Structure formats: structure tokens, C-alpha cells
Amino acid sequence: MAIEVNGKSIETDEEGYLVNLADWSEEAAKILAAQDKDASDNPFELTNNHWEVIHFLREYYDEYQIAPAVRVLTKAIGKKLGKEKGNSKYLYELFPYGPAKQACRFAGLPKPTGCI
Amino acid sequence: MADFDVPDFRPYPFVPELKPDAMKGKGPFIAKPVHQEPLGFPGELVDNWEEKAIEKMGDMLKKYRSFRVYLDTCVRCGACTDKCHYFIGTNDPKNMPVARQDLLRSVYRRYFTLAGKFFPKLVGARDLTRDVLDEWYNYYHQCSQCRRCSVFCPYGIDTADISMAAREIMDSIGHGQKYCNEIIAKVFKIGNNLGLPERALRDTLNGLEEDMEDDTGVAVKIPLDEKGVDVLLVTPSADFFAEPHIDGLMGYAKVFHQAGISWTVSSYASEAANFGLFIGSYENMRNISQRIRTAALELGVKRIIFGECGHAWRVAYSYLNTFAGPFDFLDPKYPVPQHICEFTYDLLQKNVLKIDKSANDDMVLTFHDSCNVARATRMGNFPGGQFVIPREVIKAVCNNYVDMPADTIHDQTFCCGGGGGLLTDDLMELRVKGALPRMEALKHVVEEHGVTHMAAICAICKSQFTKIIPYYGFQMDQIVSVHQLVSNAIVLDGGEV
Numbered sequence: 001m002a003i004e005v006n007g008k009s010i011e012t013d014e015e016g017y018l019v020n021l022a023d024w025s026e027e028a029a030k031i032l033a034a035q036d037k038d039a040s041d042n043p044f045e046l047t048n049n050h051w052e053v054i055h056f057l058r059e060y061y062d063e064y065q066i067a068p069a070v071r072v073l074t075k076a077i078g079k080k081l082g083k084e085k086g087n088s089k090y091l092y093e094l095f096p097y098g099p100a101k102q103a104c105r106f107a108g109l110p111k112p113t114g115c116i
Numbered sequence: 117m118a119d120f121d122v123p124d125f126r127p128y129p130f131v132p133e134l135k136p137d138a139m140k141g142k143g144p145f146i147a148k149p150v151h152q153e154p155l156g157f158p159g160e161l162v163d164n165w166e167e168k169a170i171e172k173m174g175d176m177l178k179k180y181r182s183f184r185v186y187l188d189t190c191v192r193c194g195a196c197t198d199k200c201h202y203f204i205g206t207n208d209p210k211n212m213p214v215a216r217q218d219l220l221r222s223v224y225r226r227y228f229t230l231a232g233k234f235f236p237k238l239v240g241a242r243d244l245t246r247d248v249l250d251e252w253y254n255y256y257h258q259c260s261q262c263r264r265c266s267v268f269c270p271y272g273i274d275t276a277d278i279s280m281a282a283r284e285i286m287d288s289i290g291h292g293q294k295y296c297n298e299i300i301a302k303v304f305k306i307g308n309n310l311g312l313p314e315r316a317l318r319d320t321l322n323g324l325e326e327d328m329e330d331d332t333g334v335a336v337k338i339p340l341d342e343k344g345v346d347v348l349l350v351t352p353s354a355d356f357f358a359e360p361h362i363d364g365l366m367g368y369a370k371v372f373h374q375a376g377i378s379w380t381v382s383s384y385a386s387e388a389a390n391f392g393l394f395i396g397s398y399e400n401m402r403n404i405s406q407r408i409r410t411a412a413l414e415l416g417v418k419r420i421i422f423g424e425c426g427h428a429w430r431v432a433y434s435y436l437n438t439f440a441g442p443f444d445f446l447d448p449k450y451p452v453p454q455h456i457c458e459f460t461y462d463l464l465q466k467n468v469l470k471i472d473k474s475a476n477d478d479m480v481l482t483f484h485d486s487c488n489v490a491r492a493t494r495m496g497n498f499p500g501g502q503f504v505i506p507r508e509v510i511k512a513v514c515n516n517y518v519d520m521p522a523d524t525i526h527d528q529t530f531c532c533g534g535g536g537g538l539l540t541d542d543l544m545e546l547r548v549k550g551a552l553p554r555m556e557a558l559k560h561v562v563e564e565h566g567v568t569h570m571a572a573i574c575a576i577c578k579s580q581f582t583k584i585i586p587y588y589g590f591q592m593d594q595i596v597s598v599h600q601l602v603s604n605a606i607v608l609d610g611g612e613v
Binding site for chain 2: 014015064065066068069070071072075088092098100101112113114115116
């Protein structure tokens with residue numbers, strides 16, 4: 001599978017995750033997001049709230065070569081963006097399919113695997 | 117919410133009307149060479165796969181007497197037919213355990229029995245064709261190897277063994293499942309199913325220590341790679357990552373802290389799960405098990421304790437000594453290995469832990485027996501300990517506890533719907549449908565007894581339930597870890613009350 005970003009074809013795996021992490025761009029994230037549906041069944045659109053999480057995930061991945069645990073993510077978001085955002089309810093509202101898997105896909109990170 | 121029909125709750129349990137081919141399909145994603153090769157399997161389907169598959173089956177028949185017995189003894193009495201959660205949830209007759217096994221049994225008859233060689237049609241024997249292989253791949257990934265059907269089999273046929281054998285044969289010809297094999301490869305490379313490297317693990321654990329200190333005022337530690345301590349805790353890596361697993365991990369830490377027993381997690385053996393079991397591969401099971409031995413020796417511990425993980429406890433309880441023993445370097449006063457529930461239960465019996473049950477008064481609990489714990493292991497030193505001990509731990513820390521109906525618990529427990537290597541998004545329809553019997557049992561106690569939360573001691577069960585429970589109208593945070601309940605109620609010395 002592949003997506004078209006600014007005229008360039010970018011490879012994704014069967015689950016829609018980027019094959020090469022270096023292919024990621026904000027434009028690619030928007031296209032990856034639009035493959036999912038939001039709560040009203042429209043193509044998923046990224047708001048500032050989503051971008052805050054996506055950028056944090058990418059920074060964390062750069063540092064640790066894995067996506068953060070949900071708890072690490074909520075804590076970091078809470079510290080950075082205020083307590084009202086530092087909980088998993090907020091993250092699940094943003095990413096209904098789960099902050100770990102859906103947000104990682106938009107952020108161009110590999111899918112977390114295991115018993116999760 | 118879903119592009120398939122979520123099953124309706126049934127007014128009372130009954131044998132569903134059959135829907136032939138309801139779950140016909142391609143099965144889960146197939147493993148790529150990068151997932152296959154580190155496990156010692158061919159990267160992709162080999163050219164002469166028919167021949168190789170039959171050769172492999174022949175080897176296994178010679179090696180494992182049990183395999184031949186299970187293939188020979190079924191009399192098709194039908195006792196197993198309506199015992200499978202996937203059959204109940206999907207109505208596909210090929211998900212009757214007898215029919216699912218027959219997909220392999222029919223091929224066995226063709227190549228390994230006299231009648232099948234000469235009169236295949238008369239005895240329901242078939243050639244191994246590409247269609248048969250595709251059917252195997254699809255339906256042997258619709259069995260969670262929970263062994264509920266085996267409880268009802270008058271011959272005691274271990275149907276899970278047949279699913280495992282089918283997967284082993286398919287792996288050996290280069291036709292493995294991506295989910296399981298990608299994960300096993302990660303264990304070999306990084307040490308755990310998640311692929312969580314040591315630095316990330318340390319960062320996560322530091323964060324949890326901070327949280328516990330903020331909550332309780334007590335510096336509860338989660339030591340990593342600390343040499344010379346008493347206990348090595350081997351726990352599923354989901355305990356470092358997912359909710360509500362991580363709350364259970366903090367529960368273990370508080371129990372160790374309060375009991376004053378030194379312990380550590382290992383970054384090398386940072387996984388209790390052993391997916392080698394799911395793919396029926398003793399070689400891979402052994403290689404994963406060996407990591408635990410290596411870590412225990414390097415860290416110089418006296419005891420090994422397993423965290424909340426269903427099939428890990430089966431591998432630990434039934435196979436660890438064979439694969440990674442002898443454990444003569446450990447303290448013989450304690451079971452090798454020990455389950456965290458046994459450990460906590462023992463401390464509770466000795467009144468070592470101070471408990472404030474009222475901390476869990478906002479909940480009415482029930483307990484989901486995980487299939488591998490219930491039907492393949494024991495805890496404590498008495499029969500049925502694996503049923504009694506987790507419940508006694510819950511009751512020691514909670515005032516409100518109710519069991520689900522008797523035919524859905526203990527050795528008759530229903531699978532969560534995601535066990536046996538099926539906890540993958542590409543099997544979501546199967547996972548949701550297979551959860552129906554458990555969801556019905558939960559709904560019963562919710563309505564009749566006001567149950568608010570279901571506790572579990574398996575990483576897969578917890579992840580599966582949090583994912584699928586909203587399809588049935590419940591909330592994901594209604595699933596809790598047993599040691600999360602302990603964590604809520606334990607009173608730490610010097611802590612804030």
C-alpha cells in the first residue's frame with residue numbers, strides 16, 4: 001500500500017503505518033489521518049490538540065526508540081499543556097481508536113506490539 | 117462503531133443457528149520474512165510446501181504420541197460443539213471445536229491412515245491443497261487455545277494442541293502469522309513483546325516511582341537490573357505500557373515494599389509472555405524461557421515471581437523447569453516459580469500487609485478466570501488454588517465481591533476472546549464476537565448484583581476487554597488488575613492516610 005504526499009508516493013504497511021519513518025511530514029500525517037473516520041463518520045481532521053500529542057510522540061520516539069506508555073504520555077501532556085489535558089479520557093477523546101495505536105500511526109511511528 | 121454486526125445479548129444461552137462460512141476469510145496478516153527468519157522458519161511459503169507440511173506432520177506424529185492420540189480418538193460425539201466462545205459468537209460451524217480439528221484430522225487420515233490412503237472419500241480424508249492450507253490458516257487463527265472444549269471432551273482431547281500443531285506446521289513451511297512471529301522476534305532482539313528498550317523501560321519505571329510517591333508520600337521503588345536482591349519479577353511488558361496493567365505493576369511494587377522483600381525487574385528478561393506456546397514451537401518457547409534463567413543467574417536472585425499474565429503462568433508452571441532448569445541455585449523454601457497472587461496471598465495470610473478495604477468501596481468486583489491459569493496450572497498447595505487464591509486476594513482488599521454464573525468461571529471459564537495469539541487489530545471482528553459469552557455473564561452480574569468492575573490476572577484479557585467492552589455498552593475502565601485493587605487498599609508505613 002502507499003499514500004500520495006505532494007506528488008510523491010510513500011509506502012505504508014498493511015495496517016496503514018509508514019514503512020520508512022523518515023517519510024513522515026505534517027502533510028503525510030494529515031493524509032494518514034484522513035484514512036480514519038471521526039466520531040461523526042467524516043474523514044479525521046487534525047486540530048491543534050492532535051498536533052500537540054503527535055509532536056510529543058515524535059520527540060519521545062526520537063529519544064527512546066519506542067512510543068511512550070499511555071501513562072507517560074498523559075503525565076507529559078498534563079505537565080506541558082495543563083492538568084485538564086493530562087488524563088487518558090482526554091487522549092481517548094482525541095484519538096478514539098486509542099492514543100497508542102492511532103496517534104502513533106498519524107505520527108509516523110511503528111505500531112506498538114504485544115499484549116496491548 | 118464497527119463494520120460488522122456486534123452480537124445481540126441472548127435472553128438465555130442456546131445453541132446458535134448455524135451460519136456456514138460466516139467467518140470464511142483470509143485470516144490474520146501473514147508474517148513477512150523479517151518476522152519469520154529470526155524464529156528459524158522459512159521467510160515465505162516454500163515451493164514444495166505440500167510435501168514439507170506432510171513431512172512435518174509425520175515428524176510430529178513420531179515425536180508426540182499425544183498428537184496421534186488426539187487425531188485418532190475423536191468419535192464425533194458433539195460434546196464440544198457449543199462450548200467454544202468463537203462458535204457461540206460467530207455461528208460458523210467450522211468453529212465447532214470438532215469441525216475445526218477435522219480440518220487437520222482429514223489431512224492426517226489421507227496421508228497417515230490405511231483407510232484414508234485407499235478410500236479417502238469413505239473416511240472423510242482429503243488432500244492437502246492450497247484451499248485446505250488457506251482454510252487451516254483462517255480457522256486455526258480462530259481458536260484461542262483456551263481448552264474450554266477439552267473440559268467437556270469425554271476422551272480428554274486437547275484441542276488446543278491440534279491448533280498449535282497446525283500453526284507449527286504452517287510456520288515450518290513459511291506461512292506464519294505476523295502478530296505472533298513479529299512479537300517473538302522482538303523478544304529475541306530487545307527482550308520483550310513491546311520492543312521496549314532498557315532506557316525507555318527505566319524512564320517509564322522512574323515515572324511510576326514519582327507517581328507513587330506523589331500519591332502516597334512514600335518512596336516505593338521499582339528496581340531495574342539490581343543485583344543481589346531476593347526476587348526477580350518477570351512480568352508481561354504490557355505491565356510497563358498499558359492500562360490497567362500498569363496499575364497492577366504499582367500494586368506489586370507496593371506489596372514488595374511493604375513486605376520489606378528486595379526485588380528487581382530485569383531489562384533482559386523484561387517479558388513474562390511466551391508466544392512460543394501459541395505457535396506450538398518448543399524451540400522458540402525454550403529460547404524465550406532461557407532468558408529468564410540467564411537473568412536470574414546474572415542478578416543472583418533467590419526467587420522468581422511471575423506477574424499477572426495468563427499463558428505466561430502456564431509456561432512458567434508447566435514448562436519452565438524443563439526448558440530452563442534446573443533451578444537448584446534458587447532458594448528451595450519457595451515454589452519455583454511463584455505467582456504474584458500466591459506471594460501476596462501468603463503475606464495476607466500472615467498479616468504482613470495492612471489493608472484498608474474501604475479504599476475499594478466505590479466498586480463491586482467480579483473476577484474473570486483466565487483460561488491458561490484456570491485450565492493448565494495451579495496456585496498454592498491445594499487443588500483449585502488457581503481459582504481460590506486470586507479471589508481471596510480480591511476479597512482481602514475489597515468489601516464487595518460477586519462471582520459470575522458457575523458455568524462461566526473456574527475450569528469452565530470463557531476466554532476473553534483475544535487469547536492464543538489473536539489479540540491483533542486485524543481480527544477485531546472475531547475478538548468482539550468471541551467475547552459474547554463472557555460479556556453475557558458480566559451483564560448478568562451487573563444487572564443482578566450491581567457489579568461495577570471485572571478484575572483479571574492476564575495482560576491479554578485486560579487489553580482485550582478494555583478494547584471490546586465498549587461494543588457491548590460497558591466502559592473501558594470497568595476492567596481492573598487484581599493488584600490494582602491491592603494497590604488501592606494497601607496501607608504503606610509512613611504514608612499519608
